Amino acid sequence: MPPKKPENSKLWGGRFNEPTTPFVERFTASISFDKRLYQYDIDGSVAHAKMLRKVGILTDKEEVDIVNGLEAIRREIDNEKFDWSTELEDIHMNIESALTKNIGETGKKLHTGRSRNDQIATDLRLYARDQIDQISELITSLQKALVDLAGKEATTIFPGFTHLQTAQPVTFGHHMMAWFEMLSRDFDRLQDCRKRVNLSPLGSAALAGTTFPIDRDYTSKLLGFDCPSRNSLDAVSDRDFVIEIAAAGTLLMTHLSRFSEELVLWTSAQFNFIELPDSFCTGSSIMPQKKNPDVPELIRGKFGRVAGAYVSLISVMKSQPLAYNKDNQEDKEPLFDLVDTLKDCLYAYAQMVPSIKCNREVMEIAAIKGFSTATDLADYLVKKGTPFRDAHETVGKVVSYAIDEQLSLPDIPLEKLAQFSSSIKADVFKVLSLEGSVEARNHVGGTSPTQVMKAIESAKIDLKTRESESP
Secondary structure: OOOOOOOOOOOOHHHOOOOOOHHHHHHHOOHHHHHHHHHHHHHHHHHHHHHHHHOOOOOHHHHHHHHHHHHHHHHHHHOOOOOOOOOOOOHHHHHHHHHHHHHHHHHHHOOOOOOHHHHHHHHHHHHHHHHHHHHHHHHHHHHHHHHHHHHHOOOOEEEEEEOOEEEEEEEHHHHHHHHHHHHHHHHHHHHHHHHHHOEEOOOOOOOOOOOOOOOHHHHHHHOOOOEEOOOHHHHHHOOHHHHHHHHHHHHHHHHHHHHHHHHHHHHOOOOOOEEOOHHHOEOOOOOOOOOEOHHHHHHHHHHHHHHHHHHHHHHHHOOOOOOOOHHHHHHHHHHHHHHHHHHHHHHHHHHHHHHOEEOHHHHHHHHHHOOOOHHHHHHHHHHOOOOHHHHHHHHHHHHHHHHHHOOOHHHOOHHHHHHHOOOOOOOHHHHHOHHHHHHHOOOOOOOOHHHHHHHHHHHHHHHHHHHHHOO
């Protein structure tokens, strides 16, 4: 007589004579978090069922029954009426068990020619592809907002900084377009990653493929993949694409954190360069005058979540032998969290940027106070025939004099300026003005309003092309 089956027998329980303990059941289950993959799991199962019918493993009726049963389960989950079971471990077993319960023995045929290993790999790639597309759309929305703001502030004088010290005057529009360029690289990285995501592991089965006459090209096409993966061992164990999304996301959050740091500084009373909308700020429980830039501060802080997810994911994979290992279950929660964080932060910025108000006069005064046209004076002397190092020294002395006399460079009388160099003539005040400084940098990538507007027009073309080419 064969041993009596345990009462809480699993779908895989034929080889086991003892039930798993409640602790192990809870510890190994993933249904609490991987249930959010249900749409992708059902999509993969529908494609698999259609392929099984195509190659003659399922009859037409069996395929119809399975597909209809899966779609009924999808509706049940959509309406939050599905009964999730920890005992059934994961999204795959929950759906397969419900299918068999609803349509009978035919439901047991769905898993023919596949494994949970290639099933979860397929689910994750479908999810990752969808999330890349959603994140990319949010990046585009933020970039549109930046382009609009840059256009409004193309002539607004703004102190450019290095080492957080006033360096040279730029335009605020030019500064916003710098943010635009950073996001363009983030977008491109995600699109490049998408190429490696969009491969179908379905049909790789547990690790070695299957003896059934499956058609992997067919399921790949049904699911919108570019092609099937080329090696079954790699297909079920690869999580490079998840790590790559986390790496790209970490760089994206680095940029958003840098943006946030600037906004926090600019909104402070000490800078007072910009105002954020009230709807994106909060007050103090004790200090009634406070308007705290909580959203940028939180986004700055959330960098740690995404970077932490990246470290977690790469740590999960670093010592794994081929092929699938249970460690891989630890890939989902970091991925889900970092994706949610990226989308929330991008959405917040896309909504906040259009309402940023510039305190133009404050910005201009700050640029004047910082002797930001000193380099222009040095360039002026060089153009008059003075060697650059000599010009640099001369301008340093001019700045020292201005500090002692509490003057800005344009306020120093011509007679005094001429004492520092005989090359200085009345035309010097054109280069010492903030407007003259930014206008003089009229070349590709420069800060002149003319170049800023050209950059904006180019960006609009790029965004329009991007939208027309989006999948």
